Amino acid sequence: MPVPSGSDSLGESKVELERDGVRLAVSGPLATVTLCRGERRNAQTPATWRALIEAGQRLPGDVRVVVLRAEGVSFSAGLDRRMFTPEGIEGEKSFTELASSSDAELDEVIASFQGAFTWWRRNDVVSIAAVQGHAVGAGFQLALACDLRVVADDVQFAMRETGLGLVPDLAGTKPLLDLVGYARALEICATGRWVHAEEAERTGLANLVVPRAELDAAAEDLAAALLAAPRDAVIETKALLREGGGRVYDDQRAAERAAQARRLRDLAGIGD
Template sequence: MTTAAIDPELLKRGGLALDVDGPRATITLARPEVLNAQTPLTWEALRAIGESLPPEVRVVVVRGAGRAFSAGLDRRFFAAPEVDGQPGITGLAALSDEEADTTIAAFQMGFSWLREPARLTVAAVQGHAIGAGFQLALACDLRIVADDVQFCMAETGLGIVPDLGGTYPLVHAVGYARAVDICLSGRRVGADEAVAIGLALRAVPAAELDAAVDASVASLVAAPPKAAAETLGLLAGVAEGTDPAAALAAERAAQLRRIRSLAAGEG
């Protein structure tokens, strides 16, 4: 395995590990002693990973070390205006509207690239996936979960809102009514319910999570890369609300690109 061209110190400070093995990259939240709690440096490191992955990477797996995927935002950021040179909740409140908007937009970029159709992204989720942890899992195309998973959107109950891009994929995954229930109640969503409502692709025993993800990744990268990328683009367009006529037009254009590429011997 190799590491993509990214500052190893940023990865360390962000609490992440990165491995790239051919068409697969694995991002590991690597602070198990605090249940992989996230900080703004985590999001900065995630953004840097998205910008540095080599083009041959076709699938990205996001996982957490230890017994939890991620328990959400590091609690220090709720209590102090600044931690590790990054603004906390009260620090954001003291910024101007423009500065705060720019700062939060930069945080969001650590998550948003995971939904780009250039590559498939899979969250392997065990234990707690709370707040920012839930939103990180939601940023991925697919979620495969352990039978001990506990999803929770805790932000609203804390007096804030989900602001790392989680509302859009949550509504698309489970529908508006269920999203309202999950966000406003702050209740836990376990494995069986997550699969039943479309939040997770499948649930497996915790001891089998890594093997299940490996098997899924192997099947998902079996398709020819360019055809897979075009198909992901088509599906993403539909998910974002492309109307039927536009979807048909996009299919025609994508197919023509593929036929011409194949005719030219480009694969």
């Protein structure tokens, strides 16, 4: 597992989970989640999503940064194509069976799928997606699930659900909208076109673009920079920024004051 530069004190990494194409390894305050079915371009299934949910549940309390990476030439080619066949995937409901469910049942199933894409933004960790090659559909949405994205210069994002008669439903529409705005988000989703590295960086989809050979090192350096700051200050700052989009200006100012008061009292050793 990659370890941030200059962070030998983190110690050896420990594999906490490895199943269904997902591996979780932890080294001190750094966790790495790896999509490890590179031979299938990390195509995703409901089993993948259950493993991703479990990875989030298994994070030790002292983890501060989570890096999401993938083996192989592609980050994730999206949904496993077997899900679109009448036979489906053994042990999983087919699309036809899902469509035959009641409204409540179908809503519950889709909500369970979304769980694999939601925990990355919780306030106590900062998540970084290191993305190479294709990130399509569910793969694009998984990259969007993270707080930050470092991408290789060969990256190709695409939201292909609309072309299949579906919609992006894995919690990706809100972060996409926040990052690139309504008009561009609609155009990307409705056309299903490719978004390459230069556009990704220019529009805010990517924080950083690097040569493919430097992707892991760039993610490690960013993780190291995040770990250098005091944890509670990062948690408070992330909460302010995540929740600020839903507040008016004066309410955000009030939230800043309250957060700063907590930090000052904590640093001074003054309890509530």
